Amino acid sequence: MASAEVCAAGKVENQMRTLKLAGHVGFDSLPDQLVNKSVQNGFVFNIMCIGETGLGKSTLMDTLFNTNFESSPSPHSLPNVKLKSNTYELQESNVKLKLTICDTVGYGDQINKDDSFKAVVDYIDAQFEAHLQEELKIKRSLSTYHDARIHACLYFICPTGHGLKSIDLVCMKKLDTKVNIIPIIAKADSVSKAELQKFKTKIIEELQANGVHIYQFPTDDESVAEVNTSMNAHVPFAVVGSTEFIRIGNKQIRARQYIWGSVQVENESHCDFVKLREMLIRTNMEDMREKTHTRHYELYRQKRLEQMGFTDVDSDNKPVSFQQTFEAKRSNHLAELQQKEDEMRQMFVVRVKEKEAELKDSEKDLHAKFDKLKKDHAEEKRKLEESRKKLEEEFVEFSRRKAQLTASHHTLTLGKSKKK
Numbered sequence: 001m002a003s004a005e006v007c008a009a010g011k012v013e014n015q016m017r018t019l020k021l022a023g024h025v026g027f028d029s030l031p032d033q034l035v036n037k038s039v040q041n042g043f044v045f046n047i048m049c050i051g052e053t054g055l056g057k058s059t060l061m062d063t064l065f066n067t068n069f070e071s072s073p074s075p076h077s078l079p080n081v082k083l084k085s086n087t088y089e090l091q092e093s094n095v096k097l098k099l100t101i102c103d104t105v106g107y108g109d110q111i112n113k114d115d116s117f118k119a120v121v122d123y124i125d126a127q128f129e130a131h132l133q134e135e136l137k138i139k140r141s142l143s144t145y146h147d148a149r150i151h152a153c154l155y156f157i158c159p160t161g162h163g164l165k166s167i168d169l170v171c172m173k174k175l176d177t178k179v180n181i182i183p184i185i186a187k188a189d190s191v192s193k194a195e196l197q198k199f200k201t202k203i204i205e206e207l208q209a210n211g212v213h214i215y216q217f218p219t220d221d222e223s224v225a226e227v228n229t230s231m232n233a234h235v236p237f238a239v240v241g242s243t244e245f246i247r248i249g250n251k252q253i254r255a256r257q258y259i260w261g262s263v264q265v266e267n268e269s270h271c272d273f274v275k276l277r278e279m280l281i282r283t284n285m286e287d288m289r290e291k292t293h294t295r296h297y298e299l300y301r302q303k304r305l306e307q308m309g310f311t312d313v314d315s316d317n318k319p320v321s322f323q324q325t326f327e328a329k330r331s332n333h334l335a336e337l338q339q340k341e342d343e344m345r346q347m348f349v350v351r352v353k354e355k356e357a358e359l360k361d362s363e364k365d366l367h368a369k370f371d372k373l374k375k376d377h378a379e380e381k382r383k384l385e386e387s388r389k390k391l392e393e394e395f396v397e398f399s400r401r402k403a404q405l406t407a408s409h410h411t412l413t414l415g416k417s418k419k420k
């Protein structure tokens with residue numbers, strides 16, 4: 001039982017005392033209550049399958065869940081990678097599972113594979129973002145909200161026997177902080193037993209050399225520590241999928257049939273399918289759901305909230321509350337707005353002054369032009385006046401000469417007539 005006491009420093013100090021119960025109280029049923037509630041609500045599990053077109057992704061899903069998800073094959077000619085997701089309701093005994101399978105479409109089909117991982121990263125982030133937005137809502141409905149965050153990412157490795165392709169390393173490196181990656185060797189029936197072990201070792205060495213962190217089956221829970229430790233050593237699982245069955249004795253067995261014989265999917269000496277199913281579905285499904293929330297989503301949430309300007313401690317490493325951060329951000333925002341307003345006002349004044357100066361200049365120009373025109377006009381007028389005067393004078397002179405000439409002509413005519 002816990003009792004809170006206020007100590008000298010003013011802090012509340014918790015002291016735990018262990019008490020014995022006098023009789024049955026009933027809270028020992030808590031685990032059962034939890035189980036009942038979980039079973040009633042059902043479970044959600046989201047798997048992402050990343051792998052080249054035709055590598056057996058859909059067949060493996062059908063094999064894992066022992067059903068037919070009715071998928072259709074993808075073309076090899078897509079210009080970029082896309083993601084296709086489908087959600088199914090499954091039930092086993094009284095346990096309901098809402099399963100989402102998200103498949104890459106067109107992965108590895110482009111000549112330039114530099115951005116192949118981008119669609120995958122964007123999809124994973126989009127699911128985290130949707131969850132974050134739901135969490136940040138005032139009216140949250142997290143219990144009915146469909147959580148589409150990816151819990152397990154099966155990365156299908158091509159059974160070349162020659163290690164990983166660069167697209168595999170680049171993609172897994174981009175994803176290892178966002179999702180639980182389980183690498184698997186697809187169509188493992190096309191690699192011989194001796195080659196397979198070397199192939200597995202090479203893949204693990206390449207992952208380690210490139211610092212790619214794949215999902216480790218947890219070893220901190222005693223009940224599964226042993227099996228998980230031994231299974232961690234078998235990764236990447238070499239798997240075979242099939243939708244065909246063969247009859248052995250009176251049993252129908254999932255297998256792939258060849259001219260030379262058959263590969264039994266659930267036979268552990270033929271492939272690691274059973275190990276994968278055991279680890280993915282039967283032992284560690286809950287751990288993957290939990291790690292997705294507490295590790296990968298937490299990291300995403302932390303980065304996003306920091307991006308938004310939220311922080312837990314200030315520059316002096318003192319704790320800051322959400323309200324303090326909000327108020328600091330608000331006053332920063334208001335100060336920024338005020339600064340912008342001042343800048344705009346100053347800019348306006350400068351622009352008005354510039355415009356005024358421009359107008360004054362053009363007014364001056366106009367005055368100067370007007371004065372010049374006036375001057376030119378006066379000059380023109382003066383010149384015209386002068387020429388008018390000159391013309392008048394010439395006219396007077398002309399009239400005078402004309403009169404003179406007329407007079408002398410008259411005298412001359414008179415003289416001649418007198419001589420006669």
Ligand SMILES: Nc1nc2c(ncn2[C@@H]2O[C@H](COP(=O)(O)OP(=O)(O)OP(=O)(O)O)[C@@H](O)[C@H]2O)c(=O)[nH]1
Nearest residue numbers: 052053054055056057058059073074187188240241
């Ligand atoms: N040899 C071998 N063939 C397999 C295996 N799994 C699937 N196949 C075959 O590979 C072909 C493609 O299988 P799918 O399951 O459709 O492959 P996928 O990756 O879903 O293909 P897309 O969705 O089109 O990208 C089919 O003919 C399957 O029968 C396997 O483990 N071994």
Ligand SMILES: [Mg+2]
Nearest residue numbers: 057058071073
């Ligand atoms: Mg498919």
